[in-house]
Amino acid sequence: MTKHIFIFLLIYFVGFDASANNAINYRRFFDDSVQVGIPENFEPMPEAEAIQRFPDQVNRPKHIFMSPDGLATISLNMAANYGDRQTIIHFFRDIKNDIRANYPDSRFLKTDVIRNRSLALVEYTASNPSGDVLYNMMAFRYVGDNFFFFNFTCPEKEMEKYQQTAREIAQDIELVGKKGY
Incomplete structure (x- = not known):
């Protein structure tokens, strides 16, 4: 009996979340300036x-990846610097205010702001227009004269499955090459 319980627990905990514990491949994007x-x-x-x-083609992310079931997505984009937002701290405050304004039910x-205020x-979680609650992990930083955006999104019910992976990826974003500095 104990052996069966052990095997069940082993299968449950090891096999339960294979997709979230999947290996991470580091790739370079945007003229090799950012590694994600x-x-x-x-x-x-x-x-x-x-x-x-x-x-909206103008705001569509340049690179979009999705999980095998299509529920989780990673999007990457680069945008010109918004002249009045001169530091990551200013932009950080603006993004938080925009989220609050557009998603009143948002929960941070x-x-x-980490790495000497560079990332x-x-x-947060928030409802989309169809009423589904989504988990979002956003990261952004300057890349030369531009802003780099990273967003990991999945349904809130999948948050436990992907949250640690999303956090690790966001915190590991690196600038590479001369265009990244």
Whole structure:
């Protein structure tokens, strides 16, 4: 009996969350200026689906990856610096205020500026227009004269499965090459 319980617990805890514990592949984006970890089992989102999920072409992320079940996504984008937001701290405050204004039900889980104020992290849950509650892990930083954005999103019910992976990826974002400095 004890042996069966042990085997059940072993299968449950080891096999329960294989996708979230998947190996991370580090890849470079935006002319090799930023290095980001992408879970090994995440694939680029097909263009037709990206257009459907992000209809505004101007704001559509440049790189979008999704989990095998399509529930979790990682999006990466680069944007020109917003002239009046001169530091990461200012931008960090603006993003938090924008989230509060656009998602009144938002619940912040973690907000932080790390690495000598060069990387900002915003972790929160909020409802989307269809009423589904989503978990979001955002990171952003300057890359030369531009801002780099990272966003990991999944349904709140999947948060436990992906939260640690999202945090690790966000905190490990690196600038590389001469364009990153």
